[in-house]
Amino acid sequence: MKLNQIEFQDWRCFTGNQTIRFATDHGKSVTALWGANSSGKTTILNGILWALWGTLTEDFQNPESLVSDIAILSAGEGETLSAYVEVKFEHGGKRYTMRRSCSQKKNNSTNADDLETHARLMIVDALGETFTYLNSDAFSVIDQILPKILATYFFFNGEKFRLQVQSAHGEKTFADAVRQVIGLTKYERALKHIVKAKQELDLTISSLDKNEERRKLIDLKSHDEHLQAGYVDRINALEDECDILKKRFDVIAIEQAKFHEVKVDILARQGVEAEIKIRKAILANLQDSRTGLLGNLFALNVLLGNEAEVRVLAENHRRQKHIPADFKKSFIDDLLSSGSCICGCELVEGSEQYRKVNSRLNEGALGGTEESWTKLSVELGAVTTRYESLRGNFEELNAKIYSEDKAIQVLMEKLSIFDENILGVAAIDEARIAIVDLETERKDNVARQIELTQQKEEKSQELSKCNKRIDDYENEIKKIEIKNKEAKLISVRRQYLSDALSHLEKELAELKESLRDELEMSITTIFRSFSNNSYFAELDKDFSLKLCSKDANGVSREAALGTGETQLKYYSFIAALSKMNYESSVNSESIHQSFPIMVDAPFSYLDTDLSRRVALKLPEMTHQVIFLNLKKELDTMIEPEVAKSVGAVSVLTFFVNRSAEIKVSENIDLPQGQFKYVIAQENSPRYTEINSVKV
Amino acid sequence: MTEANDIDKNLVIEVAQGILEIEDQLMHQVNPREVHEKILKLLNEKIK
Numbered sequence: 001m002k003l004n005q006i007e008f009q010d011w012r013c014f015t016g017n018q019t020i021r022f023a024t025d026h027g028k029s030v031t032a033l034w035g036a037n038s039s040g041k042t043t044i045l046n047g048i049l050w051a052l053w054g055t056l057t058e059d060f061q062n063p064e065s066l067v068s069d070i071a072i073l074s075a076g077e078g079e080t081l082s083a084y085v086e087v088k089f090e091h092g093g094k095r096y097t098m099r100r101s102c103s104q105k106k107n108n109s110t111n112a113d114d115l116e117t118h119a120r121l122m123i124v125d126a127l128g129e130t131f132t133y134l135n136s137d138a139f140s141v142i143d144q145i146l147p148k149i150l151a152t153y154f155f156f157n158g159e160k161f162r163l164q165v166q167s168a169h170g171e172k173t174f175a176d177a178v179r180q181v182i183g184l185t186k187y188e189r190a191l192k193h194i195v196k197a198k199q200e201l202d203l204t205i206s207s208l209d210k211n212e213e214r215r216k217l218i219d220l221k222s223h224d225e226h227l228q229a230g231y232v233d234r235i236n237a238l239e240d241e242c243d244i245l246k247k248r249f250d251v252i253a254i255e256q257a258k259f260h261e262v263k264v265d266i267l268a269r270q271g272v273e274a275e276i277k278i279r280k281a282i283l284a285n286l287q288d289s290r291t292g293l294l295g296n297l298f299a300l301n302v303l304l305g306n307e308a309e310v311r312v313l314a315e316n317h318r319r320q321k322h323i324p325a326d327f328k329k330s331f332i333d334d335l336l337s338s339g340s341c342i343c344g345c346e347l348v349e350g351s352e353q354y355r356k357v358n359s360r361l362n363e364g365a366l367g368g369t370e371e372s373w374t375k376l377s378v379e380l381g382a383v384t385t386r387y388e389s390l391r392g393n394f395e396e397l398n399a400k401i402y403s404e405d406k407a408i409q410v411l412m413e414k415l416s417i418f419d420e421n422i423l424g425v426a427a428i429d430e431a432r433i434a435i436v437d438l439e440t441e442r443k444d445n446v447a448r449q450i451e452l453t454q455q456k457e458e459k460s461q462e463l464s465k466c467n468k469r470i471d472d473y474e475n476e477i478k479k480i481e482i483k484n485k486e487a488k489l490i491s492v493r494r495q496y497l498s499d500a501l502s503h504l505e506k507e508l509a510e511l512k513e514s515l516r517d518e519l520e521m522s523i524t525t526i527f528r529s530f531s532n533n534s535y536f537a538e539l540d541k542d543f544s545l546k547l548c549s550k551d552a553n554g555v556s557r558e559a560a561l562g563t564g565e566t567q568l569k570y571y572s573f574i575a576a577l578s579k580m581n582y583e584s585s586v587n588s589e590s591i592h593q594s595f596p597i598m599v600d601a602p603f604s605y606l607d608t609d610l611s612r613r614v615a616l617k618l619p620e621m622t623h624q625v626i627f628l629n630l631k632k633e634l635d636t637m638i639e640p641e642v643a644k645s646v647g648a649v650s651v652l653t654f655f656v657n658r659s660a661e662i663k664v665s666e667n668i669d670l671p672q673g674q675f676k677y678v679i680a681q682e683n684s685p686r687y688t689e690i691n692s693v694k695v
Numbered sequence: 696m697t698e699a700n701d702i703d704k705n706l707v708i709e710v711a712q713g714i715l716e717i718e719d720q721l722m723h724q725v726n727p728r729e730v731h732e733k734i735l736k737l738l739n740e741k742i743k
Contacts, residue, residue, distance in 0.1 A: 186718045193727060194714060197734045493738040499702055500711040507711070 001091045001146055001595045002624055006047055009101075010068040010083040013040045013688040020044065020690055022596075022626060023647025028695075030619050030645045031626040032637055034668055035652030036678045040688040041628035045600045048155050051085040051100040053148040054119070054139055059160055066102050066115060069685050080105045091145050095124045098142065146595055150177045153574060157600040162566050174570075175544045181577050182515050184543070187508040194501045201494040208487035210480040217480070221473035224466050231463040238456045245445050245452070252442045259435040269418035276411045283404040290397045297390050515580075516543070522576035526621065530568045530613045535559045537572070545573055564605040571614055578622035596624035603633050611636040619645045631668050631677060638671055649693040651675040658682050706741060713737045 005021045008014035023031045035041045046056050056063050067083045075081050084101035100119045121138035123131045133141050146154070153174065156164065165174050179185045348354060516539045523537035527547065535547040538556070546558045547569050561569060574597060582594040597618065603611035615636050619625045629637060636642065651668060658680040668677040672693045717733045 186715055189730075190711075190714045190718045193718070193730045193734060196727060197731045197738075200731060200735065489742070493735075493742045495702060496707055496710050496742055497734070497738060499704075499707040500714060503707055503711045504714070 001089055003048075003596050003598075003626070004088040004090065006044065006051075007086040007088075008047060008084075008690075009086075010071040010081070011047060011066060011085050012043045012068060012083075013686060014043070014047075014690065015068045015070045015687045018688075018690045019692075020650050021648055021692065022624065023695075024624065025647050026623070028645060028647030029622075029624045030615075030642075031624075031648040031650075032646050033626065033628045033650050033652065034631065034634075034670070034675075034677070035628065035688070036631065036654045036666070038656075038686070039652040039654035039678070041630075041652065042157060042600050043688075044628060045155055045157065045598060047085040048087060048598065049151060051087045051098055051119075052142050052146075053151050054100070054117075055148060055152070057152075057157060057160070058164075059157070064115060067104050068687065070687050072104075072106055073685060075106045077106055093126045096142075097122045098138065147180060149173065150181055150595075153177050153181075154578075154595045155598040158567065158602040159600070159604040161570055162563070162605075165570055171544055172542070174573075175542045178519075178543045178573070178577065182519070182543075182580065184508065184512060184515070187504055187511065190504055191501060191508065194497055194504070198494060198497050198501070201490055201497065205487045205490050205494065208483045208490065210483060214477055214480045214484065217473050217477050221470055221477070224470050224473070228463060228466045228470060231459050231466060235456055235459050235463065238452050238459065242449060242452050242456070245449050249442065249445050249449075252438050252445065255438050256435065256442070259438065263435065265418050269415060272411050272414050272418065276408055276415070279404050279408045279411065283401060283408060286397055286401045286404060290394065290401060293390055293394050293397060297394055512541075518580065519543075519576055522579055523572045526575045526579070526617065527568060527572040529617050530572060530610060531565060533559070533565065545569065564607065564610060567605045568610065568614070571618070575618055575621040579620075582622050594623050596626060597622050598626040598628070600628040601630065602627050603629075603636060608635055612639050612642065615639070615642045631666075634668070634670070643671055647695060649695055651677065651691045651693060653689045653691055654678045655684060655687050655689070656680050657684055657686065710738065710741055713741065 002024055003022045004024060005019055007017065007019045009017050020031075020033065023029050033041060033044065042057065042060065046060050049055050049057065050066075067081045071081055071083070080103055082101055082103040084099050086097065086099040088095070088097050090096070098119065098121045100117060102115045102117045104115055119135050119138045121133045121141055123133075123141070125131070152164070164170055176185065179188065520537045520539055523539075523545065524535070527537065528534055533549075535549050538546045538548050540546070547561060547565075548556045549559045550556055559565075578595065578597055602614065606614060611633060612635075615627065616639070627633075627637070637646070649670065649672060651670070653676045656678060659682070663680055664678075665676070665680050666678040667674050670693060672695065675691060675693065714734055714737065717730060717737065721730050721733065
């Protein structure tokens, strides 16, 4: 920052429009402003601070009254008065014009209402482009060039500076300012902000990281998948069992159908058996009838003498083919003696049959008379008829017997077919049991199938719920995984931030170390160039400065400084800072920036020798120095070595009421000539005129 | 995506420099929130 000029318009003691141009040339960079006490030197310092940073020094009196007293006096009541300070400076290749104005309304003959202020900053860049900022924006831009906290260390009152530094927190504030001007505060702020940003990232990560929840969900899902597999297995088993039952059911149906046929066969067989029984009874009756009839036929045949018939009959029953006529008697005898008739009945002596056969014998039928044969012939005639009839019956009976016999035979064949089908009586019983068992099994099967279907339904419902839960878990897990991915990315960012923190900590430590060494050396050199005492500078970790000396044992101890040395201590510090910034800004476009040093009453506590040294050395340490001096400091400033670096001189001509303490007008003798210093006049308010002196 | 154990040292330095630039820009920002937001934005831009 290089100040070009400051312009006042009715601001405090500078009535009307007045301008101070500052020295800017290299080697002629000192501006000397000469003014009596109360002439406005501190007002110039405050004009800079007020216009550029909106602040005033603590000892600045009546800060609410910024408009010139004379302007207020000359204005009419109710009139609005305005004043401004305009500062022009260059910085970084740009030209800045900051005008801060204030206005007050006069409310009676001497007073004005509260101030209203307005700031306007115009910047013209290297290409001629113009930018304008108003009020807080304007201050914000200035603050970025030289922060307010530092401005009061580069634009300061030499008399009050020690008090300013030593006030409450002054040392700390000064050390803070030092760290800021050498670029450490930026690192410290960065470290602090990185820690906070890391904490924010940690919070974000912890809010996103749901690994625990994810693990729980995965456990739940796994549990449900296990259940799911169980349900599926159970359902499959139930289905298999159902299939087996269905197959068995079909088998049972086939078996039942088969046994139903058997059952029909059994019933049919029972019918056939009954019929056989009936038929056998009929057959027995028929056979009985035939036996009786055969007896009758035999008897009749005997009676008829039908030997042939007898023989036939005898052959039939006795298997004799021929009974000769003369054999009749012997035949009957034989019958009687044999005890068996040709009809097959027993001829037991004394029985009716025996008696008949014997009577026939006794009657002589077989060997009797003709008469008897005639009689017999007649009888035979009847008997023949009877015989024929019986024979017809016999034949018919035989046919019936044959027929019945045949029918029974057919039925028996049927029975054998049935028996083959139903495998006999045992198989029938077995079949009956099997039919019952199958029916029972069928009913059980149906019941079991219903039960299984219910179970299957229940398991299917449980499976469905389980599947839904698994889907829900999966969706939830997916959401968590998306968040986890985000958390992972933020973790990576956090790691970078953490590493950047370490990097900056290391860089800061190195920077602090090197800057501390550099500053300590520079302060020591500068202090020693000012003072005859060979103290050396020590900066603690916060960059608070101590001037030290070594005792006889070589132990470093803080030096007890007098008032002048204390002032030199801070000059040395400011000068070292300026020097550091000046050199680095000359050498490169460094982060450090060079600033002017404006000192009001710079030599208050310094003797002539020290003052001369400060005046001589300070310009070597920065690109622009502005001294606001009293006449008594003239001796210092006219030293040829000092005078050769002065590029601009102004005298503040102070007009003061003669009735006040100053009654005599004074002049100041500068190398450039004699100039009016104080002008005492009758009944006039105080004001100052700035007179530029040609160098 | 960059893994946490695969940190690019040059990128770390870029991030550190970026943060210092933010501090330069927002040197007088009273509300640290704005600085944090800028730092996080820088990280978002640099590490994707």
